[in-house]
Amino acid sequence: MMQRHDAPEGDVGSLSSEDIDELLAAGEDGGPMVPRGKIIALEGIDGTGKSHVSQRVVEHLEAREVSTIITSEPTEGAVGRLIKRVTEEGVDPYTELFLFMADRADHVQWMAARMREGNWIVCDRYAMSSAAYQGTYLEEEWETKGRDPVAWIMEMHRPWWIAPDLTVLIVDDIDRCLDRVGKRGQATKFERRDYLERVQANYLRIAETTDGVVVVDDPDLEDIVVAVLGRVEAMLGRSKV
Amino acid sequence: MMQRHDAPEGDVGSLSSEDIDELLAAGEDGGPMVPRGKIIALEGIDGTGKSHVSQRVVEHLEAREVSTIITSEPTEGAVGRLIKRVTEEGVDPYTELFLFMADRADHVQWMAARMREGNWIVCDRYAMSSAAYQGTYLEEEWETKGRDPVAWIMEMHRPWWIAPDLTVLIVDDIDRCLDRVGKRGQATKFERRDYLERVQANYLRIAETTDGVVVVDDPDLEDIVVAVLGRVEAMLGRSKV
Numbered sequence: 001m002m003q004r005h006d007a008p009e010g011d012v013g014s015l016s017s018e019d020i021d022e023l024l025a026a027g028e029d030g031g032p033m034v035p036r037g038k039i040i041a042l043e044g045i046d047g048t049g050k051s052h053v054s055q056r057v058v059e060h061l062e063a064r065e066v067s068t069i070i071t072s073e074p075t076e077g078a079v080g081r082l083i084k085r086v087t088e089e090g091v092d093p094y095t096e097l098f099l100f101m102a103d104r105a106d107h108v109q110w111m112a113a114r115m116r117e118g119n120w121i122v123c124d125r126y127a128m129s130s131a132a133y134q135g136t137y138l139e140e141e142w143e144t145k146g147r148d149p150v151a152w153i154m155e156m157h158r159p160w161w162i163a164p165d166l167t168v169l170i171v172d173d174i175d176r177c178l179d180r181v182g183k184r185g186q187a188t189k190f191e192r193r194d195y196l197e198r199v200q201a202n203y204l205r206i207a208e209t210t211d212g213v214v215v216v217d218d219p220d221l222e223d224i225v226v227a228v229l230g231r232v233e234a235m236l237g238r239s240k241v
Numbered sequence: 242m243m244q245r246h247d248a249p250e251g252d253v254g255s256l257s258s259e260d261i262d263e264l265l266a267a268g269e270d271g272g273p274m275v276p277r278g279k280i281i282a283l284e285g286i287d288g289t290g291k292s293h294v295s296q297r298v299v300e301h302l303e304a305r306e307v308s309t310i311i312t313s314e315p316t317e318g319a320v321g322r323l324i325k326r327v328t329e330e331g332v333d334p335y336t337e338l339f340l341f342m343a344d345r346a347d348h349v350q351w352m353a354a355r356m357r358e359g360n361w362i363v364c365d366r367y368a369m370s371s372a373a374y375q376g377t378y379l380e381e382e383w384e385t386k387g388r389d390p391v392a393w394i395m396e397m398h399r400p401w402w403i404a405p406d407l408t409v410l411i412v413d414d415i416d417r418c419l420d421r422v423g424k425r426g427q428a429t430k431f432e433r434r435d436y437l438e439r440v441q442a443n444y445l446r447i448a449e450t451t452d453g454v455v456v457v458d459d460p461d462l463e464d465i466v467v468a469v470l471g472r473v474e475a476m477l478g479r480s481k482v
Contacts, residue, residue: 079336082323094346094401095320098339105335147400156397159388160335 037067037115038235039162041126043203044170045196047177049221053170054122056225057232061120064236069114071107072124079103097134097153104130108162115162126164127157128210132203136195139202150202154210166235167213168228169203176219278308278356279476280403282367284444285411286437288418290462294409295365297466298473302361305477310355312348313365320344338375338394345371349403356403367405368398369451373444377436380443391443395451407476408454409469410444417460 040057042050054070061068074080080103087096104127111121135150142149174196207213214231216224281298283291295311302309315321321344328337345368352362376391383390415437448454455472457465 078323078327079340082319086319092347092350095343098343098346099320102336102339102343105339106333109333145400152400159383159386159393
């Protein structure tokens with residue numbers, strides 16, 4: 001089963017990763033224990049091949065008979081649609097940040113409900129994207145405050161997100177990424193070369209201090225796929241391919 | 242001039258209270274120094290008379306020839322309108338919290354631009370409302386975490402909000418408030434009696450640890466008005482009325 005959700009649904013209350021562990025261990029409502037699904041998050045700037053790798057991970061999991069749901073942020077829900085609209089129109093950076101977090105909070109509940117049913121989740125962009133993109137945007141302003149907005153954004157997620165079981169951060173040459181998405185020479189906010197350099201540097205900085213992140217940096221996308229599938233096999237408790 | 246805004250506009254970048262002080266002291270763009278407006282926030286549960294008191298404060302400031310803008314949260318902007326829609330439909334509590342913060346971030350920029358023009362702002366509900374309402378909603382879940390969601394929400398505002406120069410917290414008997422808004426016996430999420438008791442207790446708890454908050458607790462609304470106008474006079478540098 002491969003699904004793409006249109007709008008968050010379901011309601012499992014507000015759960016942290018630990019709550020979900022507890023809930024699943026206990027069997028909610030006194031019911032039978034359910035296997036816990038896992039979350040694999042794909043991160044990186046546009047043009048690194050996240051979507052292709054996500055797709056291959058899903059195909060691989062399906063071949064291993066693991067029911068997998070592919071999803072992405074921003075979502076197609078009401079908040080996600082508003083994000084797409086306002087980021088095109090231009091928006092205050094904090095408004096943008098909190099809209100992404102609002103959309104994610106809804107998404108977390110949606111994913112939790114599906115994980116409880118035993119599904120694995122492959123998520124194209126997750127919390128690290130907010131820290132890298134919106135954090136980079138705030139860095140200049142925050143320089144005078146002596147605080148790190150990237151760390152601040154990650155920290156704000158801790159009470160309520162579900163930490164991914166695996167985060168794959170794909171890094172690549174910025175120009176090659178811009179070429180791939182056909183955006184070289186364009187200068188919208190999220191696509192400026194210097195901005196993307198700093199976003200990618202911040203992605204790498206977060207990866208150093210966050211558990212469960214694997215950084216892949218290979219010019220050959222198929223080599224990346226093989227490396228990621230090796231990690232997925234390890235998660236399934238099999239020997240690496 | 243009394244205005245009610247329809248949608249946030251203007252762009253002064255992302256400013257903290259300190260940034261604004263600096264900006265105003267320096268005269269932005271090398272221009273002349275501009276007088277700084279002030280923010281007066283009105284807080285409390287529905288039915289305490291916030292709107293009436295706000296109105297009287299505005300009339301008083303106008304009589305003192307202080308250009309004043311009355312505004313409220315959630316705003317009438319795109320995010321504020323989404324909040325009104327999703328809270329009626331039911332929404333994840335974290336999504337709700339971050340939507341209020343997204344709306345507020347936009348509102349802060351809008352208010353900052355008007356303060357720079359010398360206006361005073363009277364704001365019906367501000368950050369403390371998120372801490373009291375959404376914080377109360379999260380308390381039960383957070384009990385096991387040993388963390389305080391009310392303090393967490395206030396803390397998340399500090400890097401970017403403008404702290405009010407005066408916050409007036411009006412407290413009153415819950416039943417009297419429910420009677421005033423004609424909602425006694427109703428049981429929507431924001432109107433349940435036991436919930437409102439805890440919201441009001443959290444308002445009072447925040448007031449104890451926050452600068453510039455005056456708590457008014459008087460059965461006579463006109464007495465409240467007189468007390469608040471005394472504070473406003475003190476802000477204007479006049480003797481109390």
